[in-house]
Amino acid sequence: MAGPPVKISHWRATVHDLVADCAEEWGLRIGEPYVPGAAGHVLRAELPDGTPAVLKLNWPHREAEQEADALERWDGDGAVRLYARDDERHALLLERCEPGSFLAASGDDTLGVLVELLPRLWKSGEGFRPLAEEAEFWRESEFPQVRDTRLRDAATRHLEELVPTQGQQVLVHQDLHGENVLAAKRERWLAIDPKPLSAEREFSIAPIVRSTELGEGKREALRRLDRLTAELGLDRQRALGWTIVQTVAWSGGSDYVEEHLEIAHWLLEDA
DSSP states (O other): OOOSOOOHHHHHTTHHHHHHHHHHHHTOEEEEEOSOOSSEEEEEEEOTTOOEEEEEEEOOOGGGTTHHHHHHHHTTSSBOOEEEEETTTTEEEEEOOSSOOBGGGSSSOHHHHHHHHHHHHOOBOTTSOBHHHHHHHIIIIIGGGOOOHHHHHHHHHHHHHHGGGOOOOEEEETTOOTTSEEEOSSSSEEEOOOOEEEEOGGGGGHHHHTOGGGOOSHHHHHHHHHHHHHHHTOOHHHHHHHHHHHHHHTOSSOTTHHHHHHHHHHHHHHO
């Protein structure tokens, strides 16, 4: 796994050299960058034969450590294909989604799309970091930073109840939301940007439940929870608890923190 963390400012200073190295290694023609992400640098590219592709460079951090492994495990089944990887440079060469518009912005039945997509992503979780290990990291490193004691205590309680009683462990995309599923040509919709874990299925709907781009307000959040658990045959209370846990654990470093914590409060009221 990764060594000591690299400061993102130091990493960003090396990005142009990394792009040049990858272009030479894979014979790429580099195009325009996509909108900068919080922890990565993503550009349009073309393979030597003219095939459209995407070059993604990840800032080395915990959640991205096994992204390439997850894409290899999916092998294009419901997710973008991985063409090549360079683990030393934390670089991925990916299938390009065109037109690449967000599921959240489509006129499709977004939850219906996700109901069909999720079971395809639930491959074997063997070899991936287990949710139990990640949960311990959250308890020790993330929860102490949460100022809202009611949410922190609730998340800790749910974590203690859920971790030892999990069902079958599968590969889950713990950041699957309305803007991490893109319109494509090979398939209508493909998942991108996995932050993989091995976990029970109920955990995998947490980011969708709090996906405000799929509809704002308490009623919409509960509708997502109810429909996904009903149509996928998941335990509603476990899914609700995992959503509270992960939302609290991920409550730093995002423009959506307040919205997400509000949803966690709504779920706590419904628990």
